[in-house]
Amino acid sequence: MVKIIFLHPDLGIGGAERLVLDAALAFKSKGHEVAFYTNHHDPTHCFAETRNGTFPVTVVGDWIPRSIFGRFKAACAYVRMVYAAVYLAWYVIPVEEPTLIFCDLISLCIPFLKMARGPFRIVFYCHHPDKLLTSEGGFLKKLYRAPLNWLEELTTARADKVLVNSKYTARVYQDAFQNIKDMPDICYPSINTDYFNTTVPKPLKEVVPVGLDKFIFLSINRYERKKNLQLALKALEYLKHVLSESDWHRVHLIMAGGFDPINLENMEHYIELTDLVAELDIEDKVTFMKSPSDAEKVSLLYHCKALIYTPSNEHFGIVPLEAMYYKKPVIAVNSGGPTETIVNDVTGFLCEPTSESFGRAMCKLIWAPDLVEKLGEAGRKRFETKFSFDAFTDQLDGILTRERQIISEVRAIEYEQRKKK
Secondary structure (H helix, E strand, C coil), X not given: CCEEEEEEEEXXXXXXHHHHHHHHHXXXXXXXXXXXXXXXXXXXXXXXXXXXXXXXXXXXXXXXXXXXXXXXXXXXXXXXXXHHHHHHXXXXXXXXXXXXXXXXXXXXXXXXXXCCCCCCEEEEEECCCHHHCCCCCCHHHHHHHHHHHHHHHHHHCCCCXXXXXXXXXXXXXXXXXCCCCCCCEECCCCCCHHHHHHCCCCCHHHHCCCCCCCEEEEEECCCCHHHCCHHHHHHHHHHHHHXXXXXXXXXXXXXXXXXXXXXXXXXXHHHHHHHHHHHHCCHHHEEEEECCCHHHHHHHHHHCCEEEECCCCCCCCHHHHHXXXXXXXXXXXXXXXXXHHCCECCCEEEECCCHHHHHHHHHHHHHCHHHHHHHHHHHHHHHHHHCCHHHHHHHHHHHHHHHHHHHHHHHHHHHHHHHHC
């Protein structure tokens, strides 16, 4: 057994949080001791594993502001993570003596973690280069971002091992960090299938007021503009003009996603989406859900007919895997990570990010119930073959084994040097 520390900025509800929790579950299944350190953790807005005692969670630096008058969010996030890293280096690592520190999202913490003495290794999981996630801006924005972007590349190179979530992200990583010569390893995320297998889906009526006679499309994504959730609504409105009256009567869209009440964008975008639904005159066809619980999400996946996944250039995308595990076809944008998880016309449809392209794919499923079952079965087989939790666990355990071997070699060299003295 070894000790592993996870350092993550905000243990809320999202793909990055799900990834680190699944990685922690994978390590724990191999008998290792795992602990989380984070800048923020709200027990009312988090995954169950950080709330029910599966892992100990320590919050460090939440008193540092997230922004300054609504601006400088990236700089504040960097400062918060550096503070947490210094705390770990001074007070935690010397006592706990971890073998591995697993961090993600913000690489600036890495050099500060290395201030601690001890034979530990740092793995950095790069979901996507942060420098590419910021919106375009004018001269002042570019001036503000320039040192942050430089620091991101400099500090990412300090990690002992860098992992990325897809071939797509690996290409983006190489283009973004051209001064880093070492290639990152690809570690496809998976999902905690044990939880899915042991959770009994609730009757749909207990989750949302929608009857089982409906053909239910499901969208699961955070209420953020970059997720392009409007596309699902506009594709639904497209169906109104091409389906028969009886088919249109059966269709319903459930739009569920992470909603953080302290996140201004979440609140604003939720209002934008409800306004769009009214504008498109499809209020009776859409049900919104804010931050469904894990049990509610399982129920939605179980009862829906297909998943609508709308982000473009998504780094990977966990939700399509969850849908594939539940034998649901996935309709997604033909870019980014979904092109590696979904096989077009085999497990779902890869479409252009237009309402017509998505709408046509939705029509195919409505008109052919046998196709829904066929694509769903193929999706489950693909998940088991390439993205199972066992494969994910074995890959992480292999990385840990190699890092432990390096530690052993370093210790042997240090021992020989001391003998010579």
